[in-house]
Amino acid sequence: MKPSVRTARRVSAFEMALALGGLLLMLLAVQNAGPAIAALRGDGIPGTFTARRLDCIQHPGHEQCSWTGTFRSRDGRDVRQDIGFYGSERGTFTAGATSPAFDTGRRGHVYGPGGSNEWVVVAALLLAGLGLVARPLLWLVARLRKPRRAAPVPVGHDDRP
Template sequence: MVAANSAAIVRATFAMGEPGVFSAQRVRCVQHLAHESCEWEGDFRPGDGGAVRAGVGFYGAGRDDLAVGQQVAAVDTGRANRVYPVDGSNEWLFALATLACGAALVSYPFHPLRRLRAARAARH
């Protein structure tokens, strides 16, 4: 998933895309153990006067960062259901962490120290 979205993540990081205005309509929050994750949903109006996209999420704004009806500058990076702030996003951090964990899990069986320990245990 991360590899497939890498171009969109790069565009979001540097706020590369179609500028426009996001109009906040509702916030949706999910409670985790000791954390709350929220995303605002609303409409995106492209700056070039194109068609308004309804029901898109605005990345990076928490529960108290926007208000219903508030309009903020945003960038459409090409993702179907999300727009980003004009100062970019830090979504790349999660993508990098996911890739690093995946690489560690895949490479673990081939790690030289693991094979060396297994060989020593077999000799004793």
């Protein structure tokens, strides 16, 4: 039985699930784009980070540590307790040590004077999401552009009148 033109050009449920996943990746990227770009440019409220506690997680063959402390803006109006210092490691601080920092408004951490390259991850998420969303559309366009093959002529068929 020959598939109808309609079923031959339908996007599968799998393709739609991929597109939905792509939309979710794009949503994550867009939500984090503002703070990531601000961190790249060093935009935000300037202030001081004071290290209070080192938090470490052990992974097989690897340890990941970050410092948590207090951020105080230069003018003293903004104080954020229990905030992480982005990119800090075990040897970055000792308890009570301070560092210049800036707050982009991102929940959970502030950034040091060197900023951050988080924009790379945000851009990768956005591109991956766009690719997953575009995949079923590109497939459908390719299927629509594909020339239809003529029906085969049965063997021994003579077109003479």
